Structure formats: C-alpha cells, structure tokens
Amino acid sequence: MNSGTFQVGSTSMALQLSPAVCYLLRIADTCLIHAQRLCEWCGHGPVLEEDIALSNMALDLLGQSRGLLGHVATRLDPDGQEHIDEDRLAFLRDERQFFNLTMVEQPMRRGSAHAPAGDFADTVLRNFLLASWLKLLWQRCLASNDETLAAIAGKAVKEARYHQQHAGDWVVRLGDGTAESARRMQAALVRIWPFTAEMFVRDAIDADAEASGLGPARDSLQPDWRADVQRFFSAAKLSLPETGAFLSTGTQGRHSEHMGFILAEMQSLQRQHPGGRW
C-alpha cells in the first residue's frame, strides 16, 4: 500500500481513501467488528452479570466506532453530495473496504475450526488484549491535531480503561484459578497470540499518521502495551507465548475467511432494505 490516495472498488460504493481516512477506518472498524462479535453473547453469557457487561462494552465500542465513522463520512463527503454517512459506511462497504484487525473478526462465542465454541477464556483474553491496546491508542490520540479524533479519544479512553480493568480482573481470576481454568486460559492465549502481531506493524499509513500528527504509529505502542499486559499475566500466572512469523492483514483490507460471514450477518438488513431506519 503506498501512501497516496487509493481507490477501493465495490459494487455498492467506491471510496477514494487517503492515508488519514484509512488510519481512522482501522480504528473505527476494529471497534465496530469487535462490538458485533461481543453482541453474539447477548442472552448467552456464562452468568447474567457478564452477559450485561459484554453487551455494555459492545455499546461503548459501537459508540466509539459511530463517532469515527461519522467523522470519516464528513472527510470523504464534506458537502454531503454523495450521501456518505455513518450508516452507509457501516452497512454498505464490502469486505476489502474494511480495515479492522483480523483478531476481532475471528469467531468468538460460536467457535471455529481453530477454537472451541463458547470458551469464555477466548472472549476474556480478546477483550483484555484489545482494551489494553485501545487504551494506549486513545491516550496517544488525545494529542491528535485532528480535533474530532482527539475529542472522541477523550471519551473513549475512559471507557477502554474500564474495559481493561474488567477484562483484566477475569484474566487474573481464571488464570490463577483452578487447574482447569488455568489450562483453558493458557490454551486460549496460545490461540490468540499470533493475532497480536498485527497490532504493532508499521506501514505507510502509520508513518503518514505519525508524520502528520494525526495519531501514533502502531509499532510505537508495543513497549507500553507489553509492559501493561505483562503485569496482569504475571498476576494471573500465565506465560506469554513466543511470537511467530504469522502476520494477519485485516488492516490492509485482506481478511480471514470469517469476515464475509460476519459482514453478511451485520449488513443483510440494510442491503435488503437500503436506507431503512427504525
């Protein structure tokens, strides 16, 4: 991906994306798809309190994503002539036009060939690793020269901090719990760990955002993130797996096999009833 403006074609909406807009979409889409996955737990939580917590975290993430998508819409279509808005960006973009971390599109409650269905350990760890990452990202975005991004970050950082506390509480409780909970947490950590590499890649989009003062490059978040999560994993008596060569590419618009399915589910209503509101 070069650092100039590039077009991402689609049957429903062609978008001319600048590096800055792509940077914003990476955050917006990570929050949006993570929220959608968390919603799968609604009504299925292991205990009522956690069912409520997962839905409420999804709500915060959805709100953060909504703020960013609205901002992206304004940047893409300042005069409103192309009728691009937050809903169209969420519901009419195609798979290659989404730039979320591959981690968040992985099946959660329903499981996949690589992860058992409904293992709460996977959910706890994903929430924890992402909230720790988002907290740092939002903290750094407070100093963005994009006033809207800084304003969204000002709210989101408080929410991410609470999400991290909540998920971190579970990491310790289950990691340092029974032999069975510790075994399952360690197995889930081995499953999710390869997807964390993408959180700290540096590419032309990151370099552009860093140079322009829009936001931090992902690689600059890694030392603080590692120190932060290590505190919790030490308390949880979990050991960090080795980082291998695997590198996911969702932030480049190249997704895993699960992305099409989650979009089909999330977008079907708007695609069947374009512009429908309720």
Add this chain to the structure above:
Amino acid sequence: MSNAHPTGASVSSAVLPSERCTAAWSVLANVPDPELPTVSLCDLGIVRDVHVDGGVLQVVLTPTYSGCPATEVISHSVQEALLGAGLGPVSVKQQLAPAWTTDWISESGREKLLASGIAPPNGNASMASTGQAQPLRFFSRPVACPRCGSGRTERLSAYGSTACKSMHRCLACLEPFEHFKPI
C-alpha cells in the same frame, strides 16, 4: 459537533436574549434524564451551554458515554421542553470535548441520586489522570451504602441497568444497590 435544524415558533421579540437564556436554564433544570428520571439534565452536567444566535436558542449538550442510547432521546426532550415553554426556535448541538465526567454532577444531583438509592460517584474522577500509570486494582474503591451508610459493601457486577452504573450489595443491611461509576 452535529447540528440540528432550528425548529419551532418564534419567541416574542420583546424578550431579551439574556432573559431567554435564563428562562431556558430553568426549564432544563426540570427536564429529567430518561434513564435516571430522579435527576435533571442540568444536575448531570450534560447541558454545557445555552445562548442565542441569530434569534435561535442554541443548546449545547455533551453525551455521557460514547454509546449512550439515551443521547437522541435527550436531544428530543430538550427540544420539546423549550418549545413547550415558548422559547423556540431551538437548535440542539452535541459537543464531545471536553469529555463529560461525573465530576460535573451537581451537589443537588448527588443528593437526589442518593435519595433514590443510587450511590453517587465516589472520589474525583479527574484524579484518575489518563496519562499516568495506574496501580493494578482488581476491586474498585469501597462504595458507601446509600441506605444505611455502611462502608462494608461489595461489588456484584461491573455493569448495571445502564452502562454508567454498577451493582453492589451492602454487607451490613444486606440491601442491593446501584452505583454511578466515576469516569
């Protein structure tokens, strides 16, 4: 900032802008929050500014949480209340920065929360500065029971009936209660 179109019948031209703003503040002091009807929007500190611009009463609101589902309802009830009081036309804007904090809940708002069995935010949220290292804390600060005042309470759930509250139980009087989390 999102903009809403000004709506409603005009206020009498004899009313001074300053009088109109004062009247608007007293109307808003009686508009209840849809999810916490015991407190008003002003008590919660989400009405950030009221001014008159070009004959239109401008109300600036700030949302509590990013995903708060009550945001639209609140805008709507502000419009309705001010138009009902004959203070239109009214335009409502949302402003994100500076981010809302529970430190902005007024003293009377805290008393009303307490009286309705909701423990108000404890401590000063802005003390938990976003940039500084935080101690690893798995259990939140003790919250005093809104019924008997005992500090012997425990948290039951990190979230409650709304994103802004958590659930607790008093170990002295055994009553469950909600707590407005400091952010």
